[in-house]
Amino acid sequence: xxxxxxxxxxxxxxxxxxxxxxxxxxxxxxxxxxxxxxxxxxxxxxxxxxxxxxxxxxxxxxxxxxxxxxxxxxxxxxxxxxxxxxxxxxxxxxxxxxxxxxxxxxxxxxxxxxxxxxxxxxxxxxxxxxxxxxxxxxxxxxxxxxxxxxxxxxxxxxxxxxxxxxxxxxxxxxxxxxxxxxxxxxxxxxxxxxxxxxxxxxxxxxxxxxxxxxxxxxxxxxxxxxxxxxxxxxxxxxxxxxxxxxxxxxxxxxxxxxxxxxxxxxxxxxxxxxxxxxxxxxxxxxxxxxxxxxxxxxxxxxxxxxxxxxxxxxxxxxxxxxxxxxxxxxxxxxxxxxxxxxxxxxxxxxxxxxxxxxxxxxxxxxxxxxxxxxxxxxxxxxxxxxxxxxxxxxxxxxxxxxxxxxxxxx
Amino acid sequence: xxxxxxxxxxxxxxxxxxxxxxxxxxxxxxxxxxxxxxxxxxxxxxxxxxxxxxxxxxxxxxxxxxxxxxxxxxxxxxxxxxxxxxxxxxxxxxxxxxxxxxxxxxxxxxxxxxxxxxxxxxxxxxxxxxxxxxxxxxxxxxxxxxxxxxxxxxxxxxxxxxxxxxxxxxxxxxxxxxxxxxxxxxxxxxxxxxxxxxxxxxxxxxxxxxxxxxxxxxxxxxxxxxxxxxxxxxxxxxxxxxxxxxxxxxxxxxxxxxxxxxxxxxxxxxxxxxxxxxxxxxxxxxxxxxxxxxxx
Numbered sequence: 001x002x003x004x005x006x007x008x009x010x011x012x013x014x015x016x017x018x019x020x021x022x023x024x025x026x027x028x029x030x031x032x033x034x035x036x037x038x039x040x041x042x043x044x045x046x047x048x049x050x051x052x053x054x055x056x057x058x059x060x061x062x063x064x065x066x067x068x069x070x071x072x073x074x075x076x077x078x079x080x081x082x083x084x085x086x087x088x089x090x091x092x093x094x095x096x097x098x099x100x101x102x103x104x105x106x107x108x109x110x111x112x113x114x115x116x117x118x119x120x121x122x123x124x125x126x127x128x129x130x131x132x133x134x135x136x137x138x139x140x141x142x143x144x145x146x147x148x149x150x151x152x153x154x155x156x157x158x159x160x161x162x163x164x165x166x167x168x169x170x171x172x173x174x175x176x177x178x179x180x181x182x183x184x185x186x187x188x189x190x191x192x193x194x195x196x197x198x199x200x201x202x203x204x205x206x207x208x209x210x211x212x213x214x215x216x217x218x219x220x221x222x223x224x225x226x227x228x229x230x231x232x233x234x235x236x237x238x239x240x241x242x243x244x245x246x247x248x249x250x251x252x253x254x255x256x257x258x259x260x261x262x263x264x265x266x267x268x269x270x271x272x273x274x275x276x277x278x279x280x281x282x283x284x285x286x287x288x289x290x291x292x293x294x295x296x297x298x299x300x301x302x303x304x305x306x307x308x309x310x311x312x313x314x315x316x317x318x319x320x321x322x323x324x325x326x327x328x329x330x331x332x333x334x335x336x337x338x339x340x341x342x343x344x345x346x347x348x349x350x351x352x353x354x355x356x357x358x359x360x361x362x363x364x365x366x367x368x369x370x371x372x373x374x375x376x377x378x379x380x381x382x383x384x385x386x387x388x389x390x391x392x393x394x395x396x397x398x399x400x401x402x403x404x405x406x407x408x409x410x
Numbered sequence: 411x412x413x414x415x416x417x418x419x420x421x422x423x424x425x426x427x428x429x430x431x432x433x434x435x436x437x438x439x440x441x442x443x444x445x446x447x448x449x450x451x452x453x454x455x456x457x458x459x460x461x462x463x464x465x466x467x468x469x470x471x472x473x474x475x476x477x478x479x480x481x482x483x484x485x486x487x488x489x490x491x492x493x494x495x496x497x498x499x500x501x502x503x504x505x506x507x508x509x510x511x512x513x514x515x516x517x518x519x520x521x522x523x524x525x526x527x528x529x530x531x532x533x534x535x536x537x538x539x540x541x542x543x544x545x546x547x548x549x550x551x552x553x554x555x556x557x558x559x560x561x562x563x564x565x566x567x568x569x570x571x572x573x574x575x576x577x578x579x580x581x582x583x584x585x586x587x588x589x590x591x592x593x594x595x596x597x598x599x600x601x602x603x604x605x606x607x608x609x610x611x612x613x614x615x616x617x618x619x620x621x622x623x624x625x626x627x628x629x630x631x632x633x634x635x636x637x638x639x640x641x642x643x644x645x646x647x648x649x650x651x652x653x654x655x656x657x658x659x660x661x662x663x664x665x666x667x668x669x670x671x672x673x674x675x676x677x678x679x680x681x682x683x684x685x686x687x688x689x690x691x692x693x694x695x696x697x698x699x700x701x702x703x704x705x706x
Contacts (some may be wrong), residue, residue: 038689058472077484080484080555080556082485083656084489084655084656090656090659090660091660094660100542111651160674171667235689239685240685240686243579243678243681243682243685243686244686245673246678246682247678247679247681250671250674250675250678251675253671253673254668254671254672257664257667257668257671260660260664261420261660261661261663261664261665261667261668262456262579262664263573263574263576263577263579264660265559265579266573266574266579270545270559270560270561270562270581270582271560273557273560273653274552275553275559283613304485404687
């Protein structure tokens with residue numbers, strides 16, 4: 001989208017069309033001629049994988065919506081009818097449910113990669129913040145989709161999560177009533193969640209377009225964290241990035257298919273095969289696995305309001321990452337200390353996820369508190385101070401230097 | 411560098427120790443519920459298929475025992491003849507349906523009871539949930555349509571990680587077998603609430619359902635042993651089919667998709683290698699030692 005288009009169609013009609021709407025040139029400059037750093041590793045293929053997963057979710061979702069009934073008396077039954085009577089309905093539903101999990105799995109890898117290689121640093125702040133917005137929209141969409149099944153876990157997750165807003169002093173309870181459309185999670189809640197669950201993916205698609213646009217303005221970061229300086233540092237998007245992204249997308253599809261066909265209920269919760277019953281509370285109310293770290297942070301704080309604040313802060317703090325990290329060096333490759341703290345942070349995130357699935361009692365609460373402290377300390381203590389005190393390794397002159405150096409050593 | 415590696419190693423070791431120690435710590439506080447033993451299921455694994463004879467026996471157990479209290483509202487008689495199921499013919503499924511009386515309205519709108527048809531769903535044993543609850547000590551017995559997927563037990567770390575590779579998805583039927591066989595006398599000092607029955611595998615141990623199956627209760631005509639153990643396995647397999655009627659089609663299609671994707675991934679990999687060849691081997695090519703030009 002930046003630079004001049006070299007798109008020169010041979011076909012007369014395409015030439016005529018291009019003069020009136022230069023969409024061919026736009027596609028050509030964005031996905032064919034677009035220069036991409038030659039040293040990108042496979043962690044960079046997850047952007048393409050995420051676009052693919054969004055497509056899978058939207059297509060399966062649209063077909064599922066044709067068969068689903070958003071009513072408290074029929075929602076669970078209509079999902080079971082999809083599983084039993086709709087042609088390949090089981091495939092659509094398992095693709096959609098496991099697709100959501102894989103979508104989050106891919107977005108977490110994408111985010112960890114961004115943090116490891118400093119992809120949020122100047123001039124990519126807006127690109128990064130757009131990504132955080134996509135992630136927030138994904139969380140809202142995923143949560144509301146989980147509620148639509150109207151099983152026990154759907155109902156009680158909806159109750160617990162909407163009740164978080166009751167922690168707001170003074171106006172909390174009216175807000176919750178407004179969110180529910182009643183005095184408890186009920187039919188109006190299910191209806192609005194259905195409406196929003198259908199709407200938000202298109203909002204995500206819109207922000208994804210902005211995200212890709214911003215990416216194509218500033219260019220991709222790369223494992224060295226230094227900007228391309230000459231043509232020697234880059235290769236054209238097509239065929240290089242397309243074939244590499246395509247290969248790894250197929251590898252990712254194998255993982256998705258493994259779950260869809262052989263472990264379709266591994267990521268789900270058995271209680272969600274029990275129809276929602278407002279009179280019976282499940283023994284443990286647990287969100288989907290991709291929210292567990294934040295659920296652990298929520299429950300680590302003894303005060304409800306502060307717990308909710310910590311929960312939201314733990315996500316929103318990501319948006320401030322470009323300014324919390326004070327280091328001039330982008331990539332963890334040349335930041336020996338950052339690398340250690342980063343991997344510790346990854347372990348802490350996984351640990352919080354594990355704790356989020358455990359009952360909030362005894363040792364689990366203590367561990368959750370310790371890990372929560374590190375989770376936040378990484379952002380507000382470690383990153384600002386590392387920029388000042390860390391002795392970084394020498395950064396290579398250019399990407400091609402780094403590549404040839406690496407080859408010479410190998 | 412060595413100190414940093416030590417820090418990393420220590421944190422990893424520490425978190426691992428916490429992960430291992432924490433459940434042990436927590437278990438001291440909870441009532442002990444043993445893990446259900448695993449069973450051999452014909453429908454486990456990537457090539458799993460339901461055993462038709464087992465499903466037919468399990469259906470007999472359901473019909474003669476479970477159905478007196480539990481509904482199976484999402485399964486239709488026609489499903490008994492669906493491919494990948496118990497293997498009845500459409501005529502046999504219709505004959506099963508005809509044994510049931512279905513509540514309906516006649517042309518004048520008067521309530522009637524007519525013979526069941528293949529398109530009908532299994533009728534519930536009680537007219538409504540409240541009647542079911544009233545006849546069963548205050549709580550309606552759960553519908554069994556999805557029960558094999560709605561019941562499980564906690565696998566715990568690290569087993570749930572291994573399950574991804576072993577494709578273990580039979581927690582539900584394993585739990586059901588254990589539950590059906592898990593009735594015992596309560597241990598000394600265990601206060602059984604009124605109307606409760608002691609079950610080793612039921613969370614909290616006090617289950618409202620009395621021991622439903624005993625040896626010799628259901629007559630099998632295919633020579634299978636008429637034991638509690640066999641009944642429990644057969645009915646659990648039947649309930650797994652009721653909850654996941656397209657399991658066989660799913661695993662069969664899964665294998666085809668896997669083969670396709672693995673071949674496609676291989677082709678993509680070699681295409682990628684070819685396309686990137688000049689970018690990845692600039693020195694060798696410059697030195698006239700292009701690896702793609704060397705003959706084997």
